[in-house]
Amino acid sequence: MIALETLEEMFADIAARTPWDMSPPMLWGYFFTDPSTARLEAAAGALEIQGYRFVQVFAAEQDPGEEPCFFLHVEKEEVHSPQSLHQRNGELYAFASAHGLRTYDGMDVGPIQPA
Numbered sequence: 001m002i003a004l005e006t007l008e009e010m011f012a013d014i015a016a017r018t019p020w021d022m023s024p025p026m027l028w029g030y031f032f033t034d035p036s037t038a039r040l041e042a043a044a045g046a047l048e049i050q051g052y053r054f055v056q057v058f059a060a061e062q063d064p065g066e067e068p069c070f071f072l073h074v075e076k077e078e079v080h081s082p083q084s085l086h087q088r089n090g091e092l093y094a095f096a097s098a099h100g101l102r103t104y105d106g107m108d109v110g111p112i113q114p115a
Contacts, residue, residue, distance in 0.1 A: 001111055002089050002106060020111060027076040027112045031105040032072040033060065040072040043099045052076045071105065077112055078105040 018040055020086040030052070032039050037057050044054045052074040060069040078086065088106070 001093060002086070004016055004082060004086045007085050007089075011082050014109070023079065025079050025112060026109050028078050028080065029055070029073055029075045029108045029110075030092055031107065032092075032101050032102075032103065033069055033105050033112075034102045035068055035070065037054060037070050038102060040070055043057070043095070043101055044072055047074050047095070047097065069102070072101075080109075 007103055011022065013104075014022060016070055020026070032040060032043060034043075037079070038055050044057070048054055050063075053076065055073040057070055057072050062069060089104070092104045
C-alpha cells in the first residue's frame, strides 16, 4: 500500500516543482494490472458506474518469456489532499482485490486540459 508519508512527499514535490494549484479539481489517473484483459475490462465497467472514465487497457513492457501483463487506466476529476488520496487508494486496493485483479498500481495527476 502507498504510505500516507509518500503521498505527503508527492504533494510537497508537486508544490515545489510545478505551478499547479492543487485546490481545484485535477485530472487523476488510476492504474490496475492483471494478466487478463477481460478482467480489466470488467473492472473498467464497474469503475465507470462509480464515476471513473475509461482511458485504455494496454500491454506492459515485458522481458522475453515473462507472463503477459496489462494495465487498466481510468481517470477522474477530483480534488485531493494527501489524506483523501490515501483514503481513495485504500478504496482502490480493496476494489482490485474484490475484482480479482493482480494489483492496484497507483496514480498520477495533472491539470485538466480544456476540451
